[in-house]
Amino acid sequence: MGLTHYPHGILATPNLGGVDGYGPAPELFSGKTYYVNNVSGSNSNTGTDPDHPVAQINKAIQLSEDVRKANWGSASSPYRYKTCRNRIYIAGTGVYYDGIDYSTNGCDPHHCDIIGVGDNSEANGDGQVQIGSSTTNTVALHTATNTGSGEPGMFGTRWYNFKFLGGGASNYAVEVGKVRGCGFYNCNFSVNANALGGFLADEMFAGTTIQHCSFSYNSSGTPTCCLNISGTGTHTDNRIEDNIFYGATTAFISISGGLTAGTIIANNYFFGVAANGIVDTSTYGCMIAGNYFTTQTGYEVSSTVTSSCAGNYVANGFTAVNI
Numbered sequence: 001m002g003l004t005h006y007p008h009g010i011l012a013t014p015n016l017g018g019v020d021g022y023g024p025a026p027e028l029f030s031g032k033t034y035y036v037n038n039v040s041g042s043n044s045n046t047g048t049d050p051d052h053p054v055a056q057i058n059k060a061i062q063l064s065e066d067v068r069k070a071n072w073g074s075a076s077s078p079y080r081y082k083t084c085r086n087r088i089y090i091a092g093t094g095v096y097y098d099g100i101d102y103s104t105n106g107c108d109p110h111h112c113d114i115i116g117v118g119d120n121s122e123a124n125g126d127g128q129v130q131i132g133s134s135t136t137n138t139v140a141l142h143t144a145t146n147t148g149s150g151e152p153g154m155f156g157t158r159w160y161n162f163k164f165l166g167g168g169a170s171n172y173a174v175e176v177g178k179v180r181g182c183g184f185y186n187c188n189f190s191v192n193a194n195a196l197g198g199f200l201a202d203e204m205f206a207g208t209t210i211q212h213c214s215f216s217y218n219s220s221g222t223p224t225c226c227l228n229i230s231g232t233g234t235h236t237d238n239r240i241e242d243n244i245f246y247g248a249t250t251a252f253i254s255i256s257g258g259l260t261a262g263t264i265i266a267n268n269y270f271f272g273v274a275a276n277g278i279v280d281t282s283t284y285g286c287m288i289a290g291n292y293f294t295t296q297t298g299y300e301v302s303s304t305v306t307s308s309c310a311g312n313y314v315a316n317g318f319t320a321v322n323i
Contacts, residue, residue, distance in 0.1 A: 031086040032067050034060040039093045056098050060088045065107045092118015094126030102144040108154045116161035121188040130163045137168025145177035145203050153178025163188040167195025177203040187213045197223040204233030214244040222247040229255045237262040247272035255280045266290050
């Protein structure tokens with residue numbers, strides 16, 4: 001199965017026989033397809049057709065990585081650089097899927113499209129594809145750091161239409177280590193009560209897109225920081241665009257350490273009051289432009305490179321804000 005893409009990476013309904021909307025292609029290009037349903041599926045199934053799905057996303061990732069390594073990898077070259085693209089389709093069942101963790105899988109997903117087939121990720125309906133838990137503070141997605149077991153980090157993986165729910169006093173809903181060339185589209189990053197935040201990238205975060213997503217909270221309390229990109233690794237060439245951020249206590253977005261040349265934070269909407277809106281203390285600074293804020297208690301935008309900030313606005317009164 002293929003995907004039909006619209007501008008800005010938005011996923012439309014899957015269409016049969018194509019590869020990423022470009023028409024049919026031989027197996028050499030299209031890779032394998034796996035199906036997941038935690039109500040009707042079983043991890044003893046092959047998962048290769050919708051009538052015999054596996055039960056958990058973790059199992060589908062293991063199967064995807066096994067076939068990718070077997071057909072495209074070698075012991076003499078890191079498997080994560082082998083770029084056969086697989087697909088994983090996950091049914092929206094109204095039942096939360098287990099958190100995705102490299103320590104459970106022995107691997108991280110690489111070079112695949114992981115697609116939630118369900119209701120809009122921002123809705124509170126039974127048809128969403130939900131990962132994590134509504135009652136416990138688990139981490140919904142946890143990838144390895146460079147020192148982790150298996151193939152560390154996550155390369156070339158695109159996520160569509162998911163609600164990632166988790167967090168807690170010492171965790172984020174999503175915690176990723178080494179990430180490059182990935183994407184999150186039409187996803188919701190939501191925390192249970194008071195938590196550190198929705199998304200943490202604390203090693204390398206480069207060439208990755210977060211687009212048409214929302215950062216929010218599931219019940220009482222607010223996250224400390226919605227999106228935190230930190231560490232001394234490379235944070236270049238990212239696109240954080242057209243997202244909605246609801247509520248934070250310290251900052252909606254915090255970027256610190258590392259090199260951020262080519263990273264753009266644009267056309268996002270920030271609701272609620274935090275100590276600061278966007279705080280960028282990275283080495284070269286991100287391009288921060290065209291964002292809209294409610295009034296914060298400190299700065300709407302605080303950057304070490306003010307010349308990279310332009311056209312940001314406070315919603316009430318349309319007052320331009322750069323620092």
